[in-house]
Amino acid sequence: MFHRFFKIIDLFILKKFLTTFFFAIMILAVIACVIDYSQKIDDLVSNKAPAGAVFFYFINFIPSITALLFPLFIFISTIFFTSKMAYKTEVIATLAAGVSFQRFLRPYVYGSIILGMLSLLANHWIVPIANKNIRDFSIKYIWSKKVSTSHNAHLRLSPHSYIYMEGYNFNDGYGRRFTFEQMNGTLLTQKIMAEKAYYDSLKKEWKLVNVVIRKNDGIKETLTLKDSLKQKYAFTPTDLNEDNRNKEAMTTPELIRYTAQEKQRGKESVNFYLIELHKRTAQPFAGFILTIIGACIASRKVRGGGGLHLAVGIVMSALYMMFLQFSQTFSTNAGLDPLIAVWIPNLIFALVAIYFYRKQIK
Template identity: 70%
Template sequence: MKKFWTIIDSFILKKFLSTFFFAIMILAVIACVIDYSQKVDYFVENKAPAGPIAFYFLNFVPHIVALLFPLFIFIATIFFTSKMAYRTEIIATLAAGVSFRRFLRPYIAGSIILGIIALVANHWIVPIANKNINHFHELYIWPKKVASDNNVHLRLSPNLYVYIENYNYNENTGRRFTAETVDGIQLKEKIMADRASYDTLKKEWKLSSVVIRRNDGLKETLELKPELIRKFPFTPKDLDDDGRARETMTTPELIRFTERERQRGRESVNFYLIEQHKRTAQPFAGFILTMIGACIASRKVRGGSGLHLALGIVISALYMLFFQFTQTFSTNAGLSPLIAVWIPNAIFGIVAIVLFRRQVN
């Protein structure tokens, strides 16, 4: 009876994981050095303490690792497999009666282990790290937000819509505020105010120079008020559509936030859906690229590891380029975010199947 797991499997899996983590460690150190050199002037200018700086780079590591996970799992596979092929270790293994399908077993195991780690990290660990990174940037790097976007429209409920021309966070004042209550296609009430300010303690809006228009069937009334206090289910922070926020939320938070933004009629909902689906698609990309890398690098060719690495970098760059292209196509041309995120995996999955069949035939 053949063993499910042998010494050679353990050897390959150990090589796979050690090469990947070594490559990631080197990448993290280089990325931290580059990022520090770019931000050191801000650290000095804003007098950032050593403790928060160290905590920032502690969170920066999972951020950069998650960003380039598919690239480095592919390069790690190419690198150590090519070394084995150059030393004829793979030829000896296959000559001993091990099929290529059986030879790939430790690669599958390694990619599944790394995929599970990436899956957990993408949905929970990396968003928390990104939140800490953004908090540090807000304190010591980014200039403080002075005003919201212009001409903001929000759908707070199926019957309530608000509009504000802009909001100044320093003065806590917004200009040209409008709240409309509708029933079907009929406008029931429209509140217009020259200025609006938010009370953070009472969580209510104070409107100034107010005009209230009410419509009750054939009867229409107009009321003028110097001041009006109302509670609306939004805050000044909701007026700013910050795209960086989607990377700082865990997946359950992101799902709830996306649904709320969809109800409010935000045009940027696709970006949040792409982020949500990407967190799952990326670990699967690691598995697919591992299979491609193993099939390519297992053949001994002239040029050795250098040729394999060059080919691996080209293929991984094409994958990331295609991934960005489909995301752009989704946000600008209306392609479903789910389809846009998984199209690169589907295409490169077909490539992996073709390469695998060429090896076993």
């Protein structure tokens, strides 16, 4: 059964494909770890990070950095080993033996599917867990401690209730200029204002100080002053802290739940999280498309050999990253749907793949 689908040529190309890819990824991981360690060594020494914790950090750093550049390295790996085959006239010999170019591409498809499945699994579960461990390590030994949130934080707790806080100080444990508004359509029915707001993490409630309560019931309006007031609201101080790095440390189910919650709260940054969500699926498909392009480009023996093919590969990799960055910017700043933004580079390069494929089979 195995030999019906995998011939010697398939195993030969597939072996070259996978070994070249994993070798390139290994080299990248080693270089990235050395560079990252050299940049963080002062913080690690000053914060007395244990050797075991540092080792665990780099164990998690490897899948994080390799997943980031997965499509580009699968593309460059394809060009590198295919170009070597073309230079040694192995491609010409294969096609001259009666193997069609479509049949020649079969092991490339097998390899890209194998790596794509690994990438899907890693992107949705393994890499987010690794990023969470990296974030926890960075908070403890590298990053500066968070002192306060950004100014003028707004949250929508429900379709009819909103809160505002000028800022929250994590060291002192209180927020300034707290406001809670309850709406009924366009009518403001209740507004609670407090000079300071303290959060009790054990009771999960807020203690408001120097409180002004304004209630509006049609034409009747009341104003009440209180020294303090304890209330339960569906948010914590961490919800006021806008940190887009958190999206990379969530598994896909967690990211879906968080995105739904942020949509309800009316957060303007929700597109950042939706881009991260859709990119986890789009990236493995990009690897498949770039594999086909790389095989079509590098299978021709040209003057300049592998150097020319690698130069073309690097240029096309840069174009892919540029298209991806532009589309993400349009999504976050111009309101483009995140799903469309993430898949635009794939669609563009799919057309490029079709062009090179048709050109090659002629």
